[in-house]
Each structure stands twice: as structure tokens, then as C-alpha cells.
Amino acid sequence: MDHRRQHAGGAGGGTSAGPVCPLNGYSVRSRSPQFIDKLISPKVHRVVAALAVLSLGAGFGLWVVDAQTVAHQVWMAGTVPAVALLGLVILCSILEGRVGVDGVALIAMGAALVLGEPLAGLIVAIMYTGGTLLEAYATGRAERDLKRLEDRAPRVAHRVVDGQVETVPVGSVAVGDLLRVRAGEIVPVDGIVEGEALVDEAAVTGEPYAVAKTSGQAVRSGTVNAGEAFGFRATAISEESTYAGIVRMVRAAGEARAPFIRMADRYAVLFLPFTLIVAGGAWAASSDPIRALAVLVVATPCPLIIAAPVAFVAGISRAARRGILIKGGAVVEALADVQSAIFDKTGTLTLGGARIVAIETAPGVDPDAVLQLAASLEQASRHSLATTIVETARMRGLPLVHPGQVKEYRGSGLEGVVGDVAVKAGSLSVVHAGEDLPQWAEVALRRARWRSALTVFVAVDGKLSGCLLLADELRTEAPGALSSLRALGIRPLTMLTGDDPDTAAMLASGLPLDAVQAHCTPADKIEAVRQRQATGSVAMIGDGINDAPALAAANVGIAMGARGANASTEAADVVLLVENLNRAPEAIAIARRTRRIASQSVIGGLGLSVIAMGFAALGHLPPVAGALIQEAIDVVVIANALRALSGAPGRLLRMESDDVSAVAHAHASISQALATLQALADRLETASGSDAAALIGEASAVVDSVILVHEREDDRVRYPALLSSPHHAALLTSLGYAHSEIMRIAGLLSMMTRDLGERAPDPSLARDAQRAIERLVVLVQLHNRQEDAIAGD
Numbered sequence: 001m002d003h004r005r006q007h008a009g010g011a012g013g014g015t016s017a018g019p020v021c022p023l024n025g026y027s028v029r030s031r032s033p034q035f036i037d038k039l040i041s042p043k044v045h046r047v048v049a050a051l052a053v054l055s056l057g058a059g060f061g062l063w064v065v066d067a068q069t070v071a072h073q074v075w076m077a078g079t080v081p082a083v084a085l086l087g088l089v090i091l092c093s094i095l096e097g098r099v100g101v102d103g104v105a106l107i108a109m110g111a112a113l114v115l116g117e118p119l120a121g122l123i124v125a126i127m128y129t130g131g132t133l134l135e136a137y138a139t140g141r142a143e144r145d146l147k148r149l150e151d152r153a154p155r156v157a158h159r160v161v162d163g164q165v166e167t168v169p170v171g172s173v174a175v176g177d178l179l180r181v182r183a184g185e186i187v188p189v190d191g192i193v194e195g196e197a198l199v200d201e202a203a204v205t206g207e208p209y210a211v212a213k214t215s216g217q218a219v220r221s222g223t224v225n226a227g228e229a230f231g232f233r234a235t236a237i238s239e240e241s242t243y244a245g246i247v248r249m250v251r252a253a254g255e256a257r258a259p260f261i262r263m264a265d266r267y268a269v270l271f272l273p274f275t276l277i278v279a280g281g282a283w284a285a286s287s288d289p290i291r292a293l294a295v296l297v298v299a300t301p302c303p304l305i306i307a308a309p310v311a312f313v314a315g316i317s318r319a320a321r322r323g324i325l326i327k328g329g330a331v332v333e334a335l336a337d338v339q340s341a342i343f344d345k346t347g348t349l350t351l352g353g354a355r356i357v358a359i360e361t362a363p364g365v366d367p368d369a370v371l372q373l374a375a376s377l378e379q380a381s382r383h384s385l386a387t388t389i390v391e392t393a394r395m396r397g398l399p400l401v402h403p404g405q406v407k408e409y410r411g412s413g414l415e416g417v418v419g420d421v422a423v424k425a426g427s428l429s430v431v432h433a434g435e436d437l438p439q440w441a442e443v444a445l446r447r448a449r450w451r452s453a454l455t456v457f458v459a460v461d462g463k464l465s466g467c468l469l470l471a472d473e474l475r476t477e478a479p480g481a482l483s484s485l486r487a488l489g490i491r492p493l494t495m496l497t498g499d500d501p502d503t504a505a506m507l508a509s510g511l512p513l514d515a516v517q518a519h520c521t522p523a524d525k526i527e528a529v530r531q532r533q534a535t536g537s538v539a540m541i542g543d544g545i546n547d548a549p550a551l552a553a554a555n556v557g558i559a560m561g562a563r564g565a566n567a568s569t570e571a572a573d574v575v576l577l578v579e580n581l582n583r584a585p586e587a588i589a590i591a592r593r594t595r596r597i598a599s600q601s602v603i604g605g606l607g608l609s610v611i612a613m614g615f616a617a618l619g620h621l622p623p624v625a626g627a628l629i630q631e632a633i634d635v636v637v638i639a640n641a642l643r644a645l646s647g648a649p650g651r652l653l654r655m656e657s658d659d660v661s662a663v664a665h666a667h668a669s670i671s672q673a674l675a676t677l678q679a680l681a682d683r684l685e686t687a688s689g690s691d692a693a694a695l696i697g698e699a700s701a702v703v704d705s706v707i708l709v710h711e712r713e714d715d716r717v718r719y720p721a722l723l724s725s726p727h728h729a730a731l732l733t734s735l736g737y738a739h740s741e742i743m744r745i746a747g748l749l750s751m752m753t754r755d756l757g758e759r760a761p762d763p764s765l766a767r768d769a770q771r772a773i774e775r776l777v778v779l780v781q782l783h784n785r786q787e788d789a790i791a792g793d
Contacts, residue, residue: 185224
């Protein structure tokens, strides 16, 4: 948790006050006078570097024409400005309370001038000023992916008023305004699409593919219209939209220096006296001050000054390209240290919010007709379930009618007239009070209980006609993401939820979790984080307002989504801009690789410098040659640090195009088979005797001839081809779990069929078979979505 105090100024959204001292790639608060800040600005560094290079060339020209004395004076003139500039930089560092090893370079240049070696001093000057400019260039390149997010912030919106389109500042858009986005324009605020749209979400999510949107689907600010012009209804003002939240977090990112960079400062404090001792020893042993100068020249510690900042900013930039916003270098260091993870359930491991998972109807009633009537009526309600029902109907393209004579029963349902029919929708007590339930309704209640689903019953003209089952669903990528974390050594993995133990256990049964805690309040989540912190660094992953305290308490808080008004994104250290849990293990992998590269750069650079110091102390390396070698070391160190910009895992699983086509074709056939299986399970509800036995046998035959053929092909051909890294193997663990369970249920159905023969099953066996078939349908649907995600990631 220490890093949170260290970068509080950044993560909290504040900005640094006062002038900026350009000591390195990170902006830090400066307590130096403003005139000093101006004197050591990057522009001044460029001028001093140019003077040094010109002096070097002019001096060599004079040396060639045998004007050595004048050449020495020119080289000295080129060195003096660098000495003065570095002296001011060191003064700035002291005013900030920092003591680094810039002093070695200052001593080296000063000693070169005093000992009559101005060429060596000039090369050090070029090395110092050139290294500073090279660092600024490298850091600027690394920060480009973050800055482009801010530069793309939408400025105007096209509002439709009385059929006329007017261009207005984005800040004047209000919730409910109808807006229009032309081809190629940026979506100005969050909203709901009216009609159809093709949206490029790469700038927000990092995904390279355009996404098709239909009426009722959400569109986020900062995304780009990749198709024809479309209209949408604003659901948030500019300041509370997705992109505004991203911009605020980008401004906060990088405000503080990482703990690793402070560790580099501590190395620097030790390296300075070590250098002086070696230089003094070389002078004393040889009685030659030139050897001491050579030691000082090769010890100029640009690797220590430059490597860590460049590597950390490069890692942050790499993460940003994958839709992962890391709020500063301190978080990179903390993220690399994570040992265990705690997950909120709703909205993190699940999609969050209720979705229609089934529509049960009376015999002969069309499910779409029930949904259309219910959605038309629910337009008059502001209940969250009503919104879900309306959006689902719109996504299915069902025409909705404005309801009349609406009467709402607070929290339990409503009634009204839709077209020319009377409709009631809500709880069973409101819709069907005091009467015996028909058999189909009892089946619907039982199925809702099995799936932990909410029910919305619908009555048409006083007759119970259908029931909508609404439940939360497991994220497709959740099993794979948790397996990837385990492969990274992150364990235990714990799920926290406010649900009852039975519901929590049902969800957790399909996930590679180590522990589950139910009935959790926000205070319980904080306590769970603190208990886990007793054994190591903890990452908390959540998405809701109630997760914000636990996100703040954890060593690293990771928030799903990027809505600017969401308290979780403000409290978190890492924000996954794309709604994909796989980005969590990817963020940790990037952080670990970034820290490893920073360590390699610092230790490797210092090691090379120490070796060169040894040669210089023994008289085998003159000052000029030593300065050139140190310059080469600087280039190598910066090039290595920039490796953090790329190479971290992006797509952890990949299917070849032929496999993608084959999987898509197989899934189409499986979808038809699943529909057949669901119909057979429905018929088993009322079947008896030999009819039930025949239905069970038919279901087993469908499983064997369609589903198992695909699963065996996956095991034999496709999945082995994906085993190219430990990350692949980890994600295949979750797919293998689904395979084994599918095989188990298929074997159970086959056994039931063999045992039955021509006998009629007893009622309990028929019910067991029905449940097995329904479980298989749900499992295969989830498994297919996982494979689709791999094929399309």
C-alpha cells in the first residue's frame, strides 16, 4: 500500500503545481526558482548540445592544420556551457531534496579542463547533453500512446433539434439529446444507438476490429464512426462520459516516479563515493591524475539516470495500447509484486446486471410475442429490469407500442393497455394472484430456481401467457483469465459476493478459484483484502461503487470499465478500458516484464561502466576513448529500456484462419443441435413410460453425433496447435474443464440409454436426464462463446 501514498497526487486526479524541472522523463514538483527552470529547459539543452558538437568539429579542423593550442581553446569553450548547465541541474536536484550522480559528470568535465584534456571533457559534455536529449526523445515516443488519447478528445457534437442538425460545443450536450455522428467522426458522449452503426473502438479498448451496433446498444465517447452516419440518444454529459474519464486518468498517470526509480537514486548515492574512491585510488597508485580523469569519464552514470524512467514509461505506453490504463510508474512496480488476487463477482466475473436468459410460455404462445408485449408495457417503468427487457426487445428488432392506462405496483410490476390488449407484467403475486398455477408456469419457476434467475410473469387479457427469466451470466473469458493468473503464480484466487452461499457456489463451480466468500458487504471486502495482505501483495479486481473501498485498500486496485463517473475507476490504480477480464493477467505480465527490463538496463549499464572503470584505473583506457565507450553504453541501455514498448503478451491465444472458419461452421451445427436438445428436455417434463425412454435415447444420439464429434476434433487437432506458450496452456485449462464436463454428461446420457433398453424410466430418472440435458446445453453454449472469443480476439 505504500505506493498509494507515493503517487497520491497522480491517482487522485490532481495535477502538479509549480514549474517543472526537466531532470528526466518524469515531471516532478520543482522548488527551484523559475529562472533556473528556464535556464535548464530542453531548449537550452539542445543549444548547449549543438555548441558542443560544433566545437568538436571546429577543434578537429584546427588540429588538422596544426593549430593545437587554438583547438584546445575551442574544445574548452564548448565544454564550459555544459559545465554551467549541469551545475544548475544539480542545484535544482538539491532544492528538490535529491542527491544523484550527475556530480560525477560535473567532476569529470571540470577535471578534464583543469588537467588540460579539453577533448575528453567535451566528449563528456556531448554525452551528457546528448543523453538528455535522447532520453527526452525516447520518453516522448513512449508517452505518445497515452497523449494521443487526450489529443483526440471530442470538442463538438451535432445535435438534432426539430429535424435540424446544429453543431454545438460538446459541453452543452444534455442527457436525452438526440445527436448525429457523421462518417469518420468521434462519438462525443456516451449514448444509446438509434438505428444501426459501425463503430471503431480501438482508441478506447485497443481492439482493432470495428463493432456493429444496433438499436438499444450502448456507444461510448471517444470511439469512431467507421460506417455511415448514425443517430444516438445521449445517456451522459461530456464530463461524465467514458472518454472524459479516460482523459482525467491519463493526466493523472505518470505524475510520480516509481519506487524503482527512487531505488536507482539510492544506487546513485552509493555509486558517487565508489567512483571517487576508485579514481582517487588510481591516482594514488600511479601518481597520474589522467588515470583518475579516465575513471571519472567512464563512470558518468547515464545508464542509472536514464534507464528506469524510459523503461517504466514505455511499459505504461505498452499497456495503454492494449486498453490498460496504469496510473503512473509506482503502480507498475506494485503490479509486478502482486502475489494473490481477489475478485468481486457481479460485473467482474459476471457480465453484471440481469439479462434475459430464457422465455417460458404457455403451450402455443410465441415467446417473441410475450417479449414484445412485456417490453411495450415496461417502457413506462424506470426499474432496472424494465430497461433490460426493453433493450432486449429492441435488439431482437421487435416493434414496440406506446402503452396506455398504465398503473404501477411499486417494485413488483405494472399493468396497462398495449394496442388493444390488457397486459400485466411483474411478480407472480401481482400477475397471477390466488389461482392454481398451470404446469408450464411451475416448470418455469423450477428452471428459474436452478439458474438463480429472477422471474417476470406476463398475463395477456387476464390469462397467464409467459414468464421472462432474467439472470446474470458468467463472463466468457473469466475461466481463462483466472487460469492465466494461476500460470503467473498469482494465488490464491478469491471471489467475494453479496449473494447467498448456494448462488455463489453454483457460479464458482465452473471457475478455478481457491476460495469463495458469500454475503459480503463493502466492509467485509475491505477486511478480506487486509487479511490477505498479511501473506503478501494483493490485487483487488472490481467494477462497482461498492468495490471502491476495497480497491483503495488493496496494494493494487484494478477496475473494469472506464466510465468517468464510476467511483471504482477513480479509486483504482489500473483501469481496464476494454470490458475483458483477460486484460488483468496481461497487465501483470506487462508490469513484470517492464520491471525486469528496467533492472537489466540499470544493472547491465552499471556493470559495463564498472568494467570500463577497472580498465581506466589500470591505465588501459585513456579519457577520450573512455568517453566514447561510455557513450556507446548509453545507447545500448536506452535501446534495451525501449524493449518495454513491445513484446509483452497481446493475444494469448490465436487460431489460424482455416480453424476459425471450421469452428464457425461447427458452431452453427451445434446451435441447431442445442435447440433440438432443449426441445427434448422440454418434452421430458411431461413424458412418461416408453416415450420418456425414447426421448432420452434421442438426446444421447444427438450429443454423440454432433457435439462430441466437434469436441474430439478440438482435443485431437485444434487445441494442441495452440500450445505454443505457458499462457496458452493456462487458458486451455478452462477449455479442458468444459470438455471434461461435456464428456461426463454425454457419458451419463449414454449410460442411461443403455440401462433403460426398452424399459420405461421411473419419474426420478426422467427428471435426472432432463437436468443433465439442460446442463449440457448451458455448458456447450458457454464453451462455444469461449472458442468464439479465442477466434476473434
